[in-house]
Amino acid sequence: MSSVEYVSVEAKEGGKLAVVMRVVRWDEHPETGVQSIRDVIEQVIQFSVKSLDLAGVARLREYVTALSKVIEKALLHPDAQMAYPHDLMNFSALKLAKAQTEADFIAALSVSSRLGKYLTPAMTASQS
Numbered sequence: 001m002s003s004v005e006y007v008s009v010e011a012k013e014g015g016k017l018a019v020v021m022r023v024v025r026w027d028e029h030p031e032t033g034v035q036s037i038r039d040v041i042e043q044v045i046q047f048s049v050k051s052l053d054l055a056g057v058a059r060l061r062e063y064v065t066a067l068s069k070v071i072e073k074a075l076l077h078p079d080a081q082m083a084y085p086h087d088l089m090n091f092s093a094l095k096l097a098k099a100q101t102e103a104d105f106i107a108a109l110s111v112s113s114r115l116g117k118y119l120t121p122a123m124t125a126s127q128s
Contacts, residue, residue, distance in 0.1 A: 066105030
């Protein structure tokens with residue numbers, strides 16, 4: 001089991017942004033059900049943006065929040081359980097002009113050409 005959160009989004013020089021993502025992986029004791037932290041991975045992922053106005057900043061926040069929720073579900077898939085945040089980053093949904101809200105980005109990221117390949121139908125139905 002894993003939990004995912006984005007820690008921050010920071011502006012860097014040269015029109016770059018840095019997203020800090022943290023994945024906490026948990027082990028569960030089979031007899032007691034008690035969870036303990038197995039490892040914590042925190043990564044800085046940088047990407048370029050052409051321009052970012054106030055609306056773009058709000059949209060980016062919605063995107064990163066949605067991304068962390070979809071990545072958390074994707075990490076349940078056997079092929080993704082040991083993935084690092086950068087392995088699952090998918091910025092193509094930011095190119096969609098209609099995607100503005102967290103729900104829009106969750107839907108966009110959940111398609112099979114993005115992170116949906118790691119999601120079961122039950123997982124995509126429970127996305128919020």
